[in-house]
Amino acid sequence: MDVFDDLRRRLVSGDFAYGVKLRAEVLKNDYGCSASTVREALLRLSAMGLVEFQEQRGFRMPDQSPQRQHDITEMRILLESEGACRAIRRGGVAWEARLTAAHHKLSHIESRIAALGPGDDLRALWAGAELEFHQTLLSACGSATLIEMHLTVYYRYRQVQAEKDRKFLYLAENIQEHAAILNAAVNGDEAAMRRSILKHFERHLMPPGAAAPQPGPSLAG
Amino acid sequence: MDVFDDLRRRLVSGDFAYGVKLRAEVLKNDYGCSASTVREALLRLSAMGLVEFQEQRGFRMPDQSPQRQHDITEMRILLESEGACRAIRRGGVAWEARLTAAHHKLSHIESRIAALGPGDDLRALWAGAELEFHQTLLSACGSATLIEMHLTVYYRYRQVQAEKDRKFLYLAENIQEHAAILNAAVNGDEAAMRRSILKHFERHLMPPGAAAPQPGPSLAG
DNA sequence: TGTCCCGCAAATTTCGAGATTTCAAGTCTT
DNA sequence: AAGACTTGAAATCTCGAAATTTGCGGGACA
Numbered sequence: 267m268d269v270f271d272d273l274r275r276r277l278v279s280g281d282f283a284y285g286v287k288l289r290a291e292v293l294k295n296d297y298g299c300s301a302s303t304v305r306e307a308l309l310r311l312s313a314m315g316l317v318e319f320q321e322q323r324g325f326r327m328p329d330q331s332p333q334r335q336h337d338i339t340e341m342r343i344l345l346e347s348e349g350a351c352r353a354i355r356r357g358g359v360a361w362e363a364r365l366t367a368a369h370h371k372l373s374h375i376e377s378r379i380a381a382l383g384p385g386d387d388l389r390a391l392w393a394g395a396e397l398e399f400h401q402t403l404l405s406a407c408g409s410a411t412l413i414e415m416h417l418t419v420y421y422r423y424r425q426v427q428a429e430k431d432r433k434f435l436y437l438a439e440n441i442q443e444h445a446a447i448l449n450a451a452v453n454g455d456e457a458a459m460r461r462s463i464l465k466h467f468e469r470h471l472m473p474p475g476a477a478a479p480q481p482g483p484s485l486a487g
Numbered sequence: 488m489d490v491f492d493d494l495r496r497r498l499v500s501g502d503f504a505y506g507v508k509l510r511a512e513v514l515k516n517d518y519g520c521s522a523s524t525v526r527e528a529l530l531r532l533s534a535m536g537l538v539e540f541q542e543q544r545g546f547r548m549p550d551q552s553p554q555r556q557h558d559i560t561e562m563r564i565l566l567e568s569e570g571a572c573r574a575i576r577r578g579g580v581a582w583e584a585r586l587t588a589a590h591h592k593l594s595h596i597e598s599r600i601a602a603l604g605p606g607d608d609l610r611a612l613w614a615g616a617e618l619e620f621h622q623t624l625l626s627a628c629g630s631a632t633l634i635e636m637h638l639t640v641y642y643r644y645r646q647v648q649a650e651k652d653r654k655f656l657y658l659a660e661n662i663q664e665h666a667a668i669l670n671a672a673v674n675g676d677e678a679a680m681r682r683s684i685l686k687h688f689e690r691h692l693m694p695p696g697a698a699a700p701q702p703g704p705s706l707a708g
Numbered sequence: 709t710g711t712c713c714c715g716c717a718a719a720t721t722t723c724g725a726g727a728t729t730t731c732a733a734g735t736c737t738t
Numbered sequence: 739a740a741g742a743c744t745t746g747a748a749a750t751c752t753c754g755a756a757a758t759t760t761g762c763g764g765g766a767c768a
Contacts, residue, residue, distance in 0.1 A: 291749075300723045305751090309527060313534030315635070322729055322750065337632040344569060344633075411558040411643075412565075414536070415636055422632075512719080521753045526721085543720065543759060713766080721758070729750070736743075 269297050270307040277316045277327065278421050279393065280428035288317060288325040315422050328425070335426045336472040342423050345416045347463045349404035350447070351456045357406035362452050368402040369448045371395050376441050384434050393424075393431075399444065403451065427470065436469065490518050491528040498537045498548065499642050500614065501649035509538060509546040536643050549646070556647045557693040563644050566637045568684045570625035571668070572677045578627035583673050589623040590669045592616050597662050605655050614645075614652075620665065624672065648691065657690070 273293070276282060290304040297304065312319035318326045328334070353361060372395040379388050400420065404413050424431065443466040450459035494514070497503065511525040518525065533540035539547045549555070574582060593616040600609050621641065625634050645652065664687040671680035 289749075301750095302723060303721085306527070306530060306721095310530055310534045313531045315632075324750065334631070337630045340630060341632045341636065344565075348565060409558045409561060410555070411562045411640070415562065415640075419632070419636075510719080522720095523753060524751085527751095545720065709768105711766105711768080714764090715762105716764100717760105717762085719758105719760070721756105723754105723756080725753090725755105727750105727752070729748105731748080732746095734743105734745085736741105738739100738741085 269299060269303055270310060272297070273304075273307050273311060274316060274421065277311065278424040278428060279389075280432050282327040284327055284330040286327050288327060290325075314418055316425055330426055332472055335470060338419060338422050338426055339467050339470045341419050342416075343464060343467050345412065345419055346400065346404065347460045349407040349409070349412050349416055350451070350459050350463060352407035352409070352412075353404055354451060354454050354456055354459060356408050357451075361402075361406040364405070365399075365402050365448060365451050368395070368399045369444060372399045372444060373441065376437065376444075379434055380437055380441070384432070389432070403447065439469075440466075490520060490524055491531060493518070494525075494528050495532060495537060495642065498532065499645040499649060500610075501653050503548045505548055505551040507548050509548060511546075535639055537646055551647055553693055556691060559640060559643050559647055560688050560691045562640050563637075564685060564688050566633065566640055567621065567625065568681045570628040570630070570633050570637055571672070571680050571684060573628035573630070573633075574625055575672060575675050575677055575680060577629050578672075582623075582627040585626070586620075586623050586669060586672050589616070589620045590665060593620045593665060594662065597658065597665075600655055601658055601662070605653070610653070624668065660690075661687075 282288065288308060290301040290308060293304045294301045308317055308325045309319065311317040312325065316328075318328050320326075372392075375388065375392050375395050379392065382388070397420065401413070401417070404416055407413065430436070443462065446462040447459065447466065450456075450462050503509065509529060511522040511529060514525045515522045529538055529546045530540065532538040533546065537549075539549050541547075593613075596609065596613050596616050600613065603609070618641065622634070622638070625637055628634065651657070664683065667683040668680065668687065671677075671683050
């Protein structure tokens, strides 16, 4: 497999601990290539936000902060709601069919995980099917830019959620939520779609009262 | 100046014609460095969507299609409206002050352009002030991710609008529209903010009835 | 005349060595 | 003892040459 694709896979699947250094000189051993080639992949990944890059200080896996997790989740809600609603407006029956198919595959894998427990092979299948479901959801939105930005955020989301993904926390909830999204799509119900997407993600938002870092000193100080 | 920053500047200011090849071997002459260093910058810029990259086929300036222009404009409306409204909710008087200052600088430059006509030095000043105004607008939104994605879209927008920017078409309109955005901000009026932002960009959207590429054969065929 | 195949030139990518910068430990000064 | 300076090893970045791939043009063949 390509260095870039495989590094991205590892970055979003919890192969690297948060904050660790990513040295091209070391990683080249995992691929049969030079450090320059790895460096090139890391540079591209850093432009996508999956790797932190500081000039003259190399590459790092990003830290996992609650704020970052919240931010990325919010962004996914925004882009995915918008994209899904546009897709409802433009999609038509062909889109509904594709989404139903994608959901069927995903749901099948999720059931097997629920029955057999997690395993590396099922995890890989799930990762592919989950991405395909959410990509299909937006596929008819009519905006290549929106689809592209959503994909960027999708990977960042997987990256900060990697620990939870690994254990399949919330598997039962996810099964229901994916079904709710599919239903909203085939019913052409935009409001239900926004509700379903919010429901799917809101447990990863920070509680509303949580510390807001933006304004200077706390008003209650 | 850094190769990466300068290439980005040139990419969004119309230095390159749409669709032309960008060869590291050639561009290295503009900077006192090797082709590898230029290649590295181009790779990062391609991850940001300002350069098209195809494996084994090198780099190109993206083509300018009406669809792409429409897409990017739509995305800017979405992100900028969302960010500005969040900033209204969280901003406070310090944010309003910074926005007023940024607007003052921008407005001053725009007036000078209206009086003296465009010129390379004013154009450079304008580019900096316009970016700063729109960045300040979102600066209090509380989401680093939203700010980052907006910046990505901002540069893409400038890239597809470069021809118009160069001639300062719509200068008079822009002056009014920037003022309207500032007003909505200091009044804390989210609905007015959304209206103002839409107004600022809608002339670059495709007309509502225009060809929608997504569905298969035209219904009217 | 048109098509296919081969080979050459140009473009792109990969590579490892050399130059530069960072980081940490140790030494000196106050 | 705290802080500033020195020093060397390790990490990072730059570079141009070598290897690979692409694309084009000429010639063979139907």
